[in-house]
Amino acid sequence: MGNYVLALAAQKAGAKAMFGYPITPASEILETWVKLSEKDASLKYLQTEDEMAAGFSTIGACLAGVPSFTATAGPGNILMQDAFAMAEALRIPTVAMIIQRGGLSTSTVIYSQEEVRLTCFGGNGEGFRIVYSTSSPQELFDYTLKAFKVAWEYRFPTFILADGYQGKMKAKVDLGTRKPQIKASPILKQGVNLRNCYNLEEEIGAVITDYFADYDKVREKIEEYETYRLKGAKVALMAHGIVAAACKPAVDKLRKKGLKVGLFRPITLRPFPTHKAAHSLEKIKKIIVLESALGQLSELFKVEYHGFNTPLIEINKPAVGFTPEEIINIVLKHYD
Amino acid sequence: MTEPRFPKVYKTESKPHMFCPGCGHPIVLKMLGEAIDDLRIAKKTIFLVDIGCSLLAWDFYDLPTTQTHHGRTVPVAVGFKMVDPKKVVIAYVGDGGGYAIGLQHTITSCLRNNPITTIVVNNTLYAMTGGQMAPTTTEGEITTTTPSGKREKVSQTIQGPELLAQVAQPEAYLARGSTNKPLVLKQYLKKALEAQMKGHYSFVEALSACPLNWRTDAKETIKRMDELDQAFTLGEIKK
Numbered sequence: 001m002g003n004y005v006l007a008l009a010a011q012k013a014g015a016k017a018m019f020g021y022p023i024t025p026a027s028e029i030l031e032t033w034v035k036l037s038e039k040d041a042s043l044k045y046l047q048t049e050d051e052m053a054a055g056f057s058t059i060g061a062c063l064a065g066v067p068s069f070t071a072t073a074g075p076g077n078i079l080m081q082d083a084f085a086m087a088e089a090l091r092i093p094t095v096a097m098i099i100q101r102g103g104l105s106t107s108t109v110i111y112s113q114e115e116v117r118l119t120c121f122g123g124n125g126e127g128f129r130i131v132y133s134t135s136s137p138q139e140l141f142d143y144t145l146k147a148f149k150v151a152w153e154y155r156f157p158t159f160i161l162a163d164g165y166q167g168k169m170k171a172k173v174d175l176g177t178r179k180p181q182i183k184a185s186p187i188l189k190q191g192v193n194l195r196n197c198y199n200l201e202e203e204i205g206a207v208i209t210d211y212f213a214d215y216d217k218v219r220e221k222i223e224e225y226e227t228y229r230l231k232g233a234k235v236a237l238m239a240h241g242i243v244a245a246a247c248k249p250a251v252d253k254l255r256k257k258g259l260k261v262g263l264f265r266p267i268t269l270r271p272f273p274t275h276k277a278a279h280s281l282e283k284i285k286k287i288i289v290l291e292s293a294l295g296q297l298s299e300l301f302k303v304e305y306h307g308f309n310t311p312l313i314e315i316n317k318p319a320v321g322f323t324p325e326e327i328i329n330i331v332l333k334h335y336d
Numbered sequence: 337m338t339e340p341r342f343p344k345v346y347k348t349e350s351k352p353h354m355f356c357p358g359c360g361h362p363i364v365l366k367m368l369g370e371a372i373d374d375l376r377i378a379k380k381t382i383f384l385v386d387i388g389c390s391l392l393a394w395d396f397y398d399l400p401t402t403q404t405h406h407g408r409t410v411p412v413a414v415g416f417k418m419v420d421p422k423k424v425v426i427a428y429v430g431d432g433g434g435y436a437i438g439l440q441h442t443i444t445s446c447l448r449n450n451p452i453t454t455i456v457v458n459n460t461l462y463a464m465t466g467g468q469m470a471p472t473t474t475e476g477e478i479t480t481t482t483p484s485g486k487r488e489k490v491s492q493t494i495q496g497p498e499l500l501a502q503v504a505q506p507e508a509y510l511a512r513g514s515t516n517k518p519l520v521l522k523q524y525l526k527k528a529l530e531a532q533m534k535g536h537y538s539f540v541e542a543l544s545a546c547p548l549n550w551r552t553d554a555k556e557t558i559k560r561m562d563e564l565d566q567a568f569t570l571g572e573i574k575k
Contacts, residue, residue: 017419044418049444053411056404060415063402068419086405188382188416193347193395194402197387 002137003071003167006097006160007032009144010069014180015095017044017068019057021076024109025164026099029071051076055083058094062087065186067148071097073164075106077115077122084157085123089196091211092187093151093158097144100163102319103293110164112319113241116296119159120270126208128215130158130222131270133240137171143267149181154218161269165242165321215271225273227280229255230262235335236284237263240297243290243322250327261331266300274304286311288334290327294318343369345378347398354392358557360515360544361389364457365396367522368426372397375529381424382416384409386433388464390457393428407438410445413452421451424532431458434541435471435494442500446537449505453528453538456496459546460564467549472496474567479549496541497573507531509538510573515545516561517570524572543568 007029010018020030030047037043044061048054054070061068072080077098087094101107103114121127130150132143144160151158188194198204226244229251230236237247244265254261264281266273281287287310289298294316302312313334342351346369355361372378383399385391387406394403404412413427434442434456445452461479462468468481471494476485497510504510509531513521521542528538543564547557 017415019415046414046418048411049440052408053414053441053444056408056411057415057418059404060412060417061419062415063412064416064420064423066419068415082405082408086408090402186420188400188402190379190400192400192402195391195394196405197391197394197403 001028001167002140002162002169003028003099004032005137005140005173006071006144007036008175009141010095010148011036011040011043012175012178012180013067013145013148014182015067015069015148016042017061017066019046019048019054019061019068019070021048021051021054021072023073023076025101025167026071026073026097028167029097051079052082055080055094056086059083059087059092062092062094063186063188065184067095067152067182067184069095069097071099073099074101074103074115077118081118081122084129085125086196087157088123088125088128090194091155093155095147095151095158095160097160097162099167100161108319111292111321113163113243113292113296114319115161116269116293116300119161120300126212127270128156128211129270130154130156130268131161132159132224132267133161133269134166135241135245135265137166137169137173140166141173141175145178150222152182152184154222156215161241163242219271220275222268223271223273223276224267225277226265226267228263228265230264230280232260233262234260234285235331236281236287237261237290237327237331238265238287238297238301239263239290240266240269243292246322246324247290247327250324250331253324253328254331259331259335269300272300272304278305281308281310284310286313286334288313288315288330290315290322290330292317292320292322342366343373345369345372345397345399347395350395353396355389356548358545358547358554359389360459360542360546361393361457363515363518364455364521364542364544365393367518368455368525369397371522371525371529374526377424377529380422381426384413384425384427386429388430388432388462390428390430390433407433407436407441409433410438410441410452410454414445414450417450417452424529425452427452427454429454429456430463431456431460431470431472432462435496442496443503446500446508446539447503449508449537451532451535451537453532453540455525456539456541457544458496458541459544461546461549463546463549474564495568497539498569500539501573504537507534507536509536511539512541512543512568512570512573514543514561514565514570516543516565
């Protein structure tokens with residue numbers, strides 16, 4: 001299942017420690033890692049007393065220069081923002097797998113896309129984070145490998161944003177033969193004194209400005225998106241994660257009917273694919289945004305694509321999934 | 337006149353330090369510095385500080401040091417130590433971080449016998465934020481959130497090392513010292529670091545003064561410290 005794939009991917013990526021606190025639908029990631037560590041003594045783990053401890057011990061291990069990760073969902077994601085805010089402030093390359101469950105609050109245990117805003121901007125800062133929204137079990141594997149590499153390369157906290165369906169889904173996954181590509185070395189070493197507390201407004205203002213410059217400089221290298229049958233399309237569906245997966249068979253069927261429909265799927269939600277992606281939407285007459293939240297994806301798009309005049313139709317189903325059939329009907333209703 | 341002698345592990349560029357006049361932190365830090373010097377472990381020691389007055393020590397020593405978040409220094413120490421077990425990892429926190437917002441980490445790290453050293457500086461209130469009640473505030477003590485004096489009927493005073501003795505493994509080291517008796521405190525700190533190096537959990541509470549928030553002059557501060565030495569049990573705490 002997806003959660004098993006995530007743990008396996010972390011091992012393949014070169015991660016050496018996981019700190020976790022059980023929560024549905026993410027618990028199998030920790031359980032799998034514990035099993036892996038029984039076979040491989042170089043893998044460490046700790047079931048912590050709460051999600052704050054999981055987040056902060058991940059930070060501790062990263063400070064020692066050892067690629068480490070955690071995984072959580074929903075209310076656990078809220079508690080871990082304490083640690084992620086510090087990781088953001090001190091440029092600590094934590095990797096976290098967020099297996100979205102329902103929101104608000106405790107909610108349901110299996111699915112929503114309600115943790116987009118929290119995962120992208122959960123701290124009292126500017127969202128200097130990297131967030132990959134995966135869409136299939138294979139991508140859980142591929143983007144976990146990438147997440148560790150990118151986190152240590154650019155030193156921003158990095159997230160795999162999936163959901164309970166992806167976590168529990170079964171499918172064949174190609175584990176490949178790639179070797180770990182992380183370049184990790186100790187962060188807290190001789191001569192290093194770090195703080196995230198400042199005396200003057202100007203001091204912290206300068207830190208944030210520097211981080212923004214760093215983020216802005218590399219964002220184009222990080223940004224990722226996927227287009228599916230978008231060439232020659234009049235209407236573009238926009239969706240991320242598993243909703244994007246449901247869009248693909250819908251697009252195929254609509255194309256068969258002769259409708260010019262394609263899919264634009266942001267893969268990185270932070271940084272949102274802007275610079276490279278804009279051209280693929282230039283000739284589109286109408287964009288239909290579909291998401292299992294109340295505008296969390298379209299909000300990201302509207303901020304980044306300010307001044308983009310293509311009509312936008314927002315189909316929001318907060319905490320509720322989409323079927324391809326439903327998507328076909330939505331397109332038929334809004335096509336003209 | 338001879339120059340005052342400071343521990344070798346001090347970072348000279350950051351002196352004079354940033355603590356208030358009369359504060360007990362510099363006494364604890366000096367004793368810890370001497371303990372690190374005596375044990376010759378500066379090259380393998382990692383120093384982690386909390387939010388609160390402890391954060392003023394973020395560049396106190398010539399040691400790899402980071403400040404964390406309030407109450408979260410212990411889990412950072414646990415994570416670091418787990419992947420780099422040859423290091424000596426110290427979590428330096430206040431009584432708010434150790435006994436209120438981070439109490440679950442204090443208890444659980446002891447329960448698991450994590451080989452780290454936690455030092456809790458107990459000045460019986462929240463100093464950095466202006467003198468509010470802490471779990472360590474004593475009977476009748478006036479703070480900004482107990483303006484008529486704290487009543488133990490409302491909340492008992494926490495006894496940290498005694499509480500930990502209930503869950504500690506036999507080899508763990510627990511002690512309470514006082515800045516009133518710095519050389520004894522230093523012995524406790526040394527033993528705590530040695531316990532960690534033998535692979536065990538260690539914990540030292542240090543009773544400390546905060547004249548600024550206690551609103552005490554030198555004479556009153558000394559009197560109050562003597563009272564604290566009576567209100568809390570000094571010594572090594574056995575299971």
